[in-house]
Amino acid sequence: MYDSTSTTALNPLDLESRVGPNDHQNLRLWLRLLSCSNFIENEIRSRLRTEFQTTPPRFDLMAQLHSSRGGLSMSELSKRMMVTNGNITGITDQLEKDGIVERIQLASDRRSSLIRLTTKGRRYYKRIANAHDVWINTLFTSLPEATHRSLLKHLNELKQVTRVFSSNSTEAH
Amino acid sequence: MYDSTSTTALNPLDLESRVGPNDHQNLRLWLRLLSCSNFIENEIRSRLRTEFQTTPPRFDLMAQLHSSRGGLSMSELSKRMMVTNGNITGITDQLEKDGIVERIQLASDRRSSLIRLTTKGRRYYKRIANAHDVWINTLFTSLPEATHRSLLKHLNELKQVTRVFSSNSTEAH
DNA sequence: TATTGTTATACTCTATAACTATA
DNA sequence: TATAGTTATAGAGTATAACAATA
Numbered sequence: 492m493y494d495s496t497s498t499t500a501l502n503p504l505d506l507e508s509r510v511g512p513n514d515h516q517n518l519r520l521w522l523r524l525l526s527c528s529n530f531i532e533n534e535i536r537s538r539l540r541t542e543f544q545t546t547p548p549r550f551d552l553m554a555q556l557h558s559s560r561g562g563l564s565m566s567e568l569s570k571r572m573m574v575t576n577g578n579i580t581g582i583t584d585q586l587e588k589d590g591i592v593e594r595i596q597l598a599s600d601r602r603s604s605l606i607r608l609t610t611k612g613r614r615y616y617k618r619i620a621n622a623h624d625v626w627i628n629t630l631f632t633s634l635p636e637a638t639h640r641s642l643l644k645h646l647n648e649l650k651q652v653t654r655v656f657s658s659n660s661t662e663a664h
Numbered sequence: 665m666y667d668s669t670s671t672t673a674l675n676p677l678d679l680e681s682r683v684g685p686n687d688h689q690n691l692r693l694w695l696r697l698l699s700c701s702n703f704i705e706n707e708i709r710s711r712l713r714t715e716f717q718t719t720p721p722r723f724d725l726m727a728q729l730h731s732s733r734g735g736l737s738m739s740e741l742s743k744r745m746m747v748t749n750g751n752i753t754g755i756t757d758q759l760e761k762d763g764i765v766e767r768i769q770l771a772s773d774r775r776s777s778l779i780r781l782t783t784k785g786r787r788y789y790k791r792i793a794n795a796h797d798v799w800i801n802t803l804f805t806s807l808p809e810a811t812h813r814s815l816l817k818h819l820n821e822l823k824q825v826t827r828v829f830s831s832n833s834t835e836a837h
Numbered sequence: 838t839a840t841t842g843t844t845a846t847a848c849t850c851t852a853t854a855a856c857t858a859t860a
Numbered sequence: 861t862a863t864a865g866t867t868a869t870a871g872a873g874t875a876t877a878a879c880a881a882t883a
Contacts, residue, residue: 520816534826572679601859602859627688773841775841842882850872
């Protein structure tokens with residue numbers, strides 16, 4: 492049974508251990524989601540650090556820039572990464588200092604600038620992204636195809652549902 | 665419209681936007697999982713802060729203690745929360761200073777101590793946990809029952825799969 | 838020798854707000 | 861007036877390692 496509250500070798504004590512038999516199914520689902528996500532994120536954080544001396548936020552910023560060849564504004568990065576402008580400035584400063592990204596002044600709006608990967612940055616990003624792909628593929632390798640498809644579909648539903656919720660309560664932070 | 669570049673209201677640009685058409689399905693699944701989890705976690709972090717002046721790690725520590733009435737050792741907390749002993753010491757210090765937890769010296773092993781919620785701590789925890797339940801229930805409320813069940817089941821599979829992976833490569837950190 | 842927990846340190850991320858310069 | 865981005869600051873989490881006390 493996938494949902495036993497007792498602990499076996501396959502159900503180690505972790506974040507989810509805090510749910511009791513009377514807890515809501517919603518809480519149970521949330522903790523399970525969180526513990527999956529935290530676990531994988533910790534693995535990745537650790538490898539990014541030891542193998543590439545970088546961090547998830549920096550890697551995410553590079554990935555966002557890589558996926559939009561023309562570059563992105565600070566505000567756009569801020570929205571996508573769901574952190575404040577000030578924090579984007581900080582991460583961008585570090586990456587710029589290392590020659591990985593550059594700020595391009597815009598003639599059209601002189602308040603704004605476009606952030607882009609440099610050539611060096613693009614090479615650096617690709618090396619990390621390749622390793623990252625291997626990590627993820629290894630992690631997910633023995634997940635059955637049907638489970639994979641189901642998760643992809645249903646997590647998308649969850650995403651829609653939570654977005655709607657939040658746009659009602661915490662509009663545009 | 666919260667977004668410009670070719671995105672519908674139901675698919676806003678976010679972490680997941682960085683996947684391109686050629687990216688692996690595994691990467692796609694991971695980013696979807698991460699963006700669900702981050703989004704909910706951000707909501708909760710924000711509410712814990714503004715409504716209860718606390719943080720997810722502190723709340724998690726309290727929850728772990730609450731679920732095991734007798735209390736837990738620092739090492740046990742460290743394992744469950746997947747952070748180092750030193751960090752558990754820090755969080756415990758803060759909670760102890762606020763009178764929420766207490767350290768109980770053990771006669772059986774004088775190196776170790778048992779961390780327990782105080783009476784005040786238990787009351788405080790219950791207030792937060794109740795609010796937390798409401799938040800989670802609200803977030804998940806319009807998720808169809810079948811989707812819920814499917815996610816619960818398949819996330820458990822994912823959990824097993826990733827655990828196995830990690831115990832091969834990073835035994836007992 | 839190994840384990841429990843503490844201390845110290847350096848770094849990063851986060852949140853908030855005041856500020857500038859443009860629009 | 862509103863927006864883009866910067867600066868400043870305080871606080872928290874994280875990783876690492878050295879350490880003391882005990883097993």
